[in-house]
Amino acid sequence: MVWQPVNLTAACPPGSPVSACSSFAHVFLSLLVQLYGGSSDQRKQQLCDREAEPARRDHGEYDFIVVGAGAAGCVIANRLTENPKWNVLLLEAGPKEPDITSVPGLSTVLQGSNIDWQYTTEPNGKSCLASGGRCGWPRGRTMGGSSSINSLGYVRGNMADYDRWALMGNEGWSYRDVLPFFLKSERNLNKDSIDSDYHGAMGEQPVGWFPHVDDPANMLVEAYNERGIPFGDFNGAEQVSTMQIQAFQVDGERVSANKAFISPIRHKRTNLFIKSEAEVTKILIDKNHNAYGVEYTKDGKTYKAHATKEVIISAGTINSAKLLMLSGIGPREHLESLNIPVIKDLAVGENLHDHVSFNGMIVALSNYSSRAVSNEEMICSVKEFHKMKTKKGPLTGNGPVMSSLFLKTEPHLTYADLQNQANHIRDWKEFLRDPLTVEKTGNRIWPSAYYDGVIPRTMDIVPKSRGKLLLNEDDPHGPPRLHVNYLGDDRDLIPLMKGVRFLLSLENTEAFKSRGAYYVREQMPHCKQHEWGTDEYFLCLIKQYTTTTHHQVGTGKMGPKWDKKALLDNKLRVYGIKWLRVIDASMMPVLIRGNTCAPAMMIAERGVDFVIKEWQHRTNNYCF
Numbered sequence: 001m002v003w004q005p006v007n008l009t010a011a012c013p014p015g016s017p018v019s020a021c022s023s024f025a026h027v028f029l030s031l032l033v034q035l036y037g038g039s040s041d042q043r044k045q046q047l048c049d050r051e052a053e054p055a056r057r058d059h060g061e062y063d064f065i066v067v068g069a070g071a072a073g074c075v076i077a078n079r080l081t082e083n084p085k086w087n088v089l090l091l092e093a094g095p096k097e098p099d100i101t102s103v104p105g106l107s108t109v110l111q112g113s114n115i116d117w118q119y120t121t122e123p124n125g126k127s128c129l130a131s132g133g134r135c136g137w138p139r140g141r142t143m144g145g146s147s148s149i150n151s152l153g154y155v156r157g158n159m160a161d162y163d164r165w166a167l168m169g170n171e172g173w174s175y176r177d178v179l180p181f182f183l184k185s186e187r188n189l190n191k192d193s194i195d196s197d198y199h200g201a202m203g204e205q206p207v208g209w210f211p212h213v214d215d216p217a218n219m220l221v222e223a224y225n226e227r228g229i230p231f232g233d234f235n236g237a238e239q240v241s242t243m244q245i246q247a248f249q250v251d252g253e254r255v256s257a258n259k260a261f262i263s264p265i266r267h268k269r270t271n272l273f274i275k276s277e278a279e280v281t282k283i284l285i286d287k288n289h290n291a292y293g294v295e296y297t298k299d300g301k302t303y304k305a306h307a308t309k310e311v312i313i314s315a316g317t318i319n320s321a322k323l324l325m326l327s328g329i330g331p332r333e334h335l336e337s338l339n340i341p342v343i344k345d346l347a348v349g350e351n352l353h354d355h356v357s358f359n360g361m362i363v364a365l366s367n368y369s370s371r372a373v374s375n376e377e378m379i380c381s382v383k384e385f386h387k388m389k390t391k392k393g394p395l396t397g398n399g400p401v402m403s404s405l406f407l408k409t410e411p412h413l414t415y416a417d418l419q420n421q422a423n424h425i426r427d428w429k430e431f432l433r434d435p436l437t438v439e440k441t442g443n444r445i446w447p448s449a450y451y452d453g454v455i456p457r458t459m460d461i462v463p464k465s466r467g468k469l470l471l472n473e474d475d476p477h478g479p480p481r482l483h484v485n486y487l488g489d490d491r492d493l494i495p496l497m498k499g500v501r502f503l504l505s506l507e508n509t510e511a512f513k514s515r516g517a518y519y520v521r522e523q524m525p526h527c528k529q530h531e532w533g534t535d536e537y538f539l540c541l542i543k544q545y546t547t548t549t550h551h552q553v554g555t556g557k558m559g560p561k562w563d564k565k566a567l568l569d570n571k572l573r574v575y576g577i578k579w580l581r582v583i584d585a586s587m588m589p590v591l592i593r594g595n596t597c598a599p600a601m602m603i604a605e606r607g608v609d610f611v612i613k614e615w616q617h618r619t620n621n622y623c624f
């Protein structure tokens with residue numbers, strides 16, 4: 001089986017009464033492995049290896065090498081191989097994409113499994129306190145990368161975010177410049193119902209509303225609207241609005257970057273070479289500072305691959321920075337402290353930031369609006385879903401997570417400073433008793449489709465805190481030290497506290513009242529010393545139950561040469577190293593106000609366009 005779920009035996013404290021630690025939980029996970037643990041890509045490959053593959057000749061030398069088959073890497077490999085004369089090697093550390101990724105209602109089940117890097121952050125004394133100062137950071141480790149394990153939401157950010165990048169000295173990255181690259185990938189399936197001037201219909205990536213939207217998800221959007229937020233398309237002209245987020249899906253099944261950009265060409269383009277379970281450990285750079293290949297490990301052996309044109313790093317915000325540093329590109333002092341010979345002293349790993357959020361505001365659903373089902377019903381629904389030819393029902397949605405809004409917390413603000421999303425909670429009473437165990441177990445095994453409580457989450461989308469990523473001093477090849485420094489800057493508390501008051505006000509809306517939904521007024525375990533409803537209580541929640549929103553960026557900052565924190569120029573070339581680019585979410589100089597998957601794909605489209613134009617030009621002029 002390609003997919004292995006979270007290890008419950010390790011995650012459950014001995015004797016825990018939490019339902020995810022019961023024997024039923026093990027039965028449920030075994031069923032998921034049995035139904036969805038395989039990989040359609042693997043099955044196809046076995047067939048094609050037998051029938052057609054001899055056409056492909058692999059000499060270990062390619063025109064381009066792309067490291068990381070995530071949201072960005074898959075787009076890049078697709079675009080480069082449109083030119084049949086260019087051979088491209090795509091290297092992915094994780095396995096082929098397993099079938100389980102296709103079920104939207106099982107998206108949270110992927111966290112903590114073997115297709116998640118399972119990172120954790122370093123303590124700063126101000127955040128994530130209930131979990132020892134360390135927040136969990138899932139990241140996709142499979143073909144499709146985080147686009148294969150994420151919550152499927154298609155959100156672009158505010159136009160002004162891109163204009164700001166351009167104003168910071170990055171020519172070619174204003175909203176006007178990047179919009180065509182958003183449109184290029186997108187195949188919007190509901191173009192008539194949204195702000196159609198801002199959407200594409202011809203791209204590889206299907207985007208559309210889930211066929212199924214839960215009533216609690218509708219409740220949230222209706223409540224936001226009652227509180228004055230207009231219905232609208234926040235990927236269109238006006239961001240301050242509310243709607244169900246459109247998803248990376250078609251007919252109720254996830255379409256990851258791998259499914260959209262690689263699966264359709266995998267066996268057709270003989271100039272595309274893909275190696276999964278191949279982890280790149282070093283970029284090869286000669287004494288003249290030219291990148292000419294990579295070193296990678298596969299099946300316990302080390303290999304070298306050579307690039308005659310460029311090496312493109314798309315390993316994501318954490319691993320791109322780690323790989324650059326392992327290869328001698330990074331802050332001199334840090335690399336020298338680890339005895340890594342410095343090739344280029346650059347601020348790799350700095351400027352790490354994320355949208356910060358927190359857990360613990362619990363909305364209990366009434367019997368009428370609850371989505372809870374019995375164990376037997378859950379088993380039946382998963383089995384039935386597997387058999388359906390045309391998928392329908394709650395598993396074709398992702399619970400309440402897509403009900404979202406962008407909000408200005410003060411009328412004088414020009415742009416939104418908050419975004420809300422919501423998590424499901426299978427059994428809110430159990431969560432209230434032992435949130436940390438439920439977080440590590442229940443939230444990683446139960447479908448997001450079945451729940452009796454909702455955790456609305458407000459996210460600070462203009463974070464001021466900045467952190468940094470360092471290599472692990474005990475083992476530089478191991479998980480890096482992620483000093484994200486959430487709430488390091490106290491100003492990040494302000495929008496979150498305003499968001500709390502906004503969320504509380506939802507209880508008085510008709511949307512909530514008519515469904516009998518209400519806030520649970522019992523304190524979470526680490527904040528029992530404060531009275532529920534006071535500022536002190538919510539400040540405590542924010543600091544104790546801090547969470548990521550999975551939007552980590554910035555460790556490979558793009559910026560003009562004079563910017564001491566920048567390592568990439570506006571064409572995403574690494575300063576001081578030839579034929580090396582970083583093209584993924586890590587390049588964001590400032591995090592956009594929104595989710596980061598669609599932007600990562602846009603960055604890939606924009607970046608690879610620079611690559612293609614440069615090499616077409618060179619080929620024409622110099623007959624390469």
Ligand SMILES: Cc1cc2nc3c(=O)[nH]c(=O)nc-3n(C[C@H](O)[C@H](O)[C@H](O)COP(=O)(O)OP(=O)(O)OC[C@H]3O[C@@H](n4cnc5c(N)ncnc54)[C@H](O)[C@@H]3O)c2cc1C
Nearest residue numbers: 068070071072093145146150151153280316319585595597
């Ligand atoms: C749980 C979760 C939920 C999220 N929800 C949403 C959402 O709903 N909407 C949204 O817009 N965004 C969401 N995101 C964020 C979004 O998915 C990411 O920002 C986006 O995928 C980043 O793209 P990337 O190409 O930079 O990196 P990734 O997609 O993470 O890809 C990096 C790839 O590189 C591979 N790799 C890493 N190191 C190496 C190496 N050394 N050798 C070879 N391969 C390597 C990785 O295994 C991975 O496949 C979510 C993320 C997570 C984890």
